[in-house]
Amino acid sequence: MDELRPTDPARIGAYRLLGRLGAGGMGVVYLGRTDEGSTAAVKVILPEYAADEEFRTRFRREAEAARQVRSPWAVAVTGAETEGERPWLATAFVPGPSLAEAVARCGPLPARSVRVLGRLLSRALTAVHTAGLVHRDVKPGNVLLTVDGPRLIDFGIARTGEATALTAPGLVVGTPGFLSPEQASGGATATGPASDVFSLGCLLAYAATGRPPFGSGAVDALLYRTVHDEPDLSGIDDGELRALTAGCLAKDPAERPTARGLDERIVEDAPHGSVDWLPEDVVRLIADRSAEMLALPGIEPTVVEEPASAAPGRRRFLALAAGGAVVVAGGGGFAAWEALRDDGQGTAKSGGRPWTIGVQADLSGAGKAAGRAQERGVRVAVERFNSRADRPFTLQVKALDDRGDTGRAVKAAEEFARDRDVLAVVGPTGDAETGAVLGVYDEAMLPLITVSSLALVYAARSRKSFFQAAPSYAVLTEPAVNRLVLRPDVERLGILLDRSGGLAAYTGGYATNLLTGVLTTGTTYPRVVPAGTRDMAPVLADMLAHGSDALFYAGDGAGAARTARALAATPFKGPRMAMHTAMVPGFIEEAGEAATGWEFTAPYTDATAPAAKEFAAAHRKLFGSAPAHWAAEAHDAAGLVIEALTAFGKRPARAALVARIARSVYQGVSRTYVFDETQTLDAKDAYLYRVENGRYRFVGPAPKTAV
Template sequence: MSGPLLPTDPASIGGHRLLARLGAGGMGVVYLGRTEAGALAAVKVIQAEYADEPDFRARFRREVEAARRVTSPWAVPVTGADPDAAAPWLATAFVPGPSLQEAVARHGPLPARSVRVLGRMLAAALREVHAAGLVHRDVKPANVLLAVDGPRLIDFGIARAADETAITSTDLVIGTPGFLSPEQAEARGAPVGPPSDIFSLGCLLAYAATGRPPFGSGTADALLYRTVHDEPDLEGIEAVDLLTLLRLCLAKDPADRPTDERLGAELLVEDAIPEGGQLDWLPEDVVRAIADRSAEMLALPDIEPTAAGTPPEAPGRRRLLVLASGAAVLMAGGGVAAWAALRGEDDPGTAVATTRHWALGLQADLSGAQKTAGQAQERGARLAIEQYNSRKNKPFELTLKTVDDGGSAGRAPAAAKKLIQDADVLAVLGPTNDETANAVLATYDEALLPLMCVSAGGLLLSQQQYRSFVHCRPSDSLLAIPVAIYLMKQGVTQRAGLLQDRTGRTYAQETASITTLMLRRLGRPPYPRVIPADTGDIEPVIADMLRAGIGSFVYAGYAPGAARVARELVTAGFDGPRLASQAVIDPAFLAQAGDAAEGWVMTASFIDPSAVPEAAAFTAAFRKRYGAAPGYYAAEAYDTVNLFLQELVKGTKSGRPPGRKELAGLLRKSTYKGITKQFSFRATDGQFTGWGISLHRVEGGRFRFVGEAPSKV
């Protein structure tokens, strides 16, 4: 989906009149452009800060050269490029359809026939790639655009010659974890050949058929480990021929995988592409989405010509419109504050009205299924800001501006837009859950508005490198690390039983994978079992684990499944240590497990401030302000806002706060000792680098905070 150009965007690039933004990321922006002949193009422009890096520019030049060597109807052709320009750019033919990733996310998995046709045409594209002596090395759903007449393979940014050793460091992995091959994942420095692309194609087709990556999602390390050692998750694929094809493509040994030639000639013989005809290969809802996108592009208005050599100081037409709008506001009585709001926030010459109220934004679930956590965060944040405003030496007062997204990924972008468009908002706390966070991360990043998450913890949050994201808690996968350490400290000599509940999807998979990895490193490999999502009777599985002589039990999944397992363990007479992670700290576990919940131990990214001496003053202030004890995440939100305030005051000059971009950098480089944990971050991507994991135990029918989880045996 396209978006409007920003006032700071150029009017043209390389002879292309720019019409809209197609997307933006940490490295650059992709525009929709139109040539003088009227042809539409996708114009990828690299940001100046990366263009100044010789290695990055060389990589971009290699991308241009690689893309030009591939001629296939199923690969997007290059129509122009200038890798040596001040702002390097690459133009390709514009495909109005969504990416495969977007289509599956919006409309669900594709039918088996669509997957077969998709595989046949992408195999043909890869055949041309390999015939050109290249290996694509990044075949993934985001790099396949869908059109009515077939898919288009894009992005040759890391393509290399098939006989070239692309990795000089044995620890450097090139590609997208979850869609790369085992030989890429192991990063041993050996050349990666065409079979690697076939493996990635298998991952892509599995995603298209099931709606999920075959090796789950999560941290890069977890994905790489599963790619090398685990079997792919192909559950739900009923077509035997497709299942067979995917298993061949996903063979661990490159020699066991079919060639792209064999894929097209022998294994995908159905649904041949008609000569000169149009292939009816996509579901109606996807075709409708492509048609709507095409209509949107055709409806874009022409832009009046602007001289290509316009001096930098001369404002473009869009900038003049913005300034004209500002003048109209002034004449209508808007005054100095209105004029200041129209000028660049990072401009040191901006006039600021003394009555301007700077703000911290809060995007949260205040009315949906997770409103308890969202409301706790709002209360903790509001208390921190009220205490700040009561200081005598503050540079200015702050307000808290809240938006309620109801915990819905569909509502989240509109909520984020409200805060982004409010020029007074310096940073945002939230959102509450993984779905809403994933829905808005790129939006906040494009606006360079710092986003501080205290409860969302899914590993998808760490898969892309954002510029303004600050993760203020350990991720869900890291919560599994203390499980193995805790068991070792308990002195249990028998193997640990590890049960992965498939109803827990990615969360369960991550917990099981990290627990397995840690126990193996500690010399205590677990006894693992998996419960398929549709399993009715789990007694045989539990009985098998007990017959294996397990001395402790680890559950990977959500609260309802844990309750079922807890009851079965009690029935079987098992009384050894029983552990799970944060998702099980849920009233549903206590209600459904009853007495069987007693003694279970859980790891979590939050504390109970009522049980922490260092949080006594916060707890007392919270009770006085709200008449109740603070809930989970209230103290974490309080700490995060105080971290934000620390950096805000530090960066304030002459009564003016730092701009959004500067503030994001300050937050990522900051350290802060809070009442919940020690905060520190990786400056490159804002990921949390502290510990911040606690233990909770069920005692007397409630969750009791035990203390910090062990980090060493």
């Protein structure tokens, strides 16, 4: 929760506002508290939209829809004002994490947990459908977890079967990945209660496997798979659960069970006040999130005195709850447990425990240029913060060199995890090191923010405390497709995938081939060459013979130089681009004049960018030189952590800091940082560079796909 801003109201209706829970393009959600002590999530329309009659009609519909739903497994409306100057809607406040957050941090749920979810959410949907409504946005982010069961939230796009949707014809309403085929087809088929059942099937598959059943990626491709492809249910080993989920995901709405029928099919008891239906780490996550309630102004907890001991397990959690060491919030039966909080305490500007941001990087190995730039970027951010007269605490930096070696990376991570003064870590530099350390950071719930490890997937299934604060290799290929193919002189894109580039090249080449057909009407001619191929001339001759008008190279710098030299010996004059992994000094040195005109998409900005002016000046002041690539992004990662830290009134627990970062919207030098449900950067900002006069020239932001 963020603090109230000076422009925020102090009260809305009967609720005194305590802080901001979130904000969107149309409104702000506050945490409110009545004089009697009950809490609620209060959604308020922004003034600029309150005068919009169409928007007000939609908001009125949301309030009316939510009031009609009567179920212990759906949040209840506690108040509303739809006709006043500032329309608002209040629902019971649920302090637990969303299902999306729980799976992202704790991994897929066991079969019994998923069956309980299915049964109770089917009851919530039965209440929705009995009221004559269709929810239309059943997804993990709209399911909050508590110890006694899930809660379905957000009726913002729910409507009656007879109501006219306030959307344009053919507009897809909902969340791709959890849409029904009826929704994904843009209204070609009427959307009814069966649509919610399909979305529930997607949600159950996600809960059981950690991924949506129709994958992820480009929206158009995802919608196509939803309508035409079979779901991927691999990973659901429980035969009964797999069959249940498959039934919900039938393409024909008539073949799916009703929500009531689904409830009757699932043989699993409701929790009845027990937390045994959830894994231990999810229970702790719920308790940690609920514990934040104890810090709210005006809420006085009743705490049972307990002798000092190790952190309690789930059984003691239950004993405390039964013994009265709880704060009941807003009629929802949710509790906060002081005994399960971390031992962090506040620190003044001087004295007390240090507040430390760690840097884990390759400072002396093959990736030392990027690693050192990132360390400097973090130090600039900390220095700028410490120079503030109004700073609430003083920060320090602790850097560990893993040399780009996975074994050393694990040891560095273990040292950071043991050091309780370290509140967050920026790094590691490379994909292999990142994959090796995720388990260590997750176990310690120590926030880990990488800006240069761009893999789509990692070997570790659990990514509870990991934030990927940069676009992936796949995302970076989208601007390349736009740049190369969306032009009148290009019909076919030649894609050269050089295995010398490893996983990055494979991901980039594959994504480019896929996205060309999704984003454009152009075609592709892909070629894969084995690692170590020295002579690129035959491959290029074949690509040109098949009508390639443009070229995209996915590989390393040495291979790119060989490709550039071979291409220069042909009549080819079309555009050519490569991944940033090839954008190294050696490319220009080895390619010579043949490097001129090559362009690159990169996740990092440049010191000459207008937005980097103040940061570049601070870097020059501290280090006497302009910042290198990756420095601004590491500076942003540290700034993100610092902003999250300052939102607390005292030293936060690591888990609480993870939760705060996950909810952050941070405007950095390189981009705006917002994370999706998997704690991956929810942005596609990339930059263009071009070789001119023997150097890399910063062109500016890369073109984005029009929406």
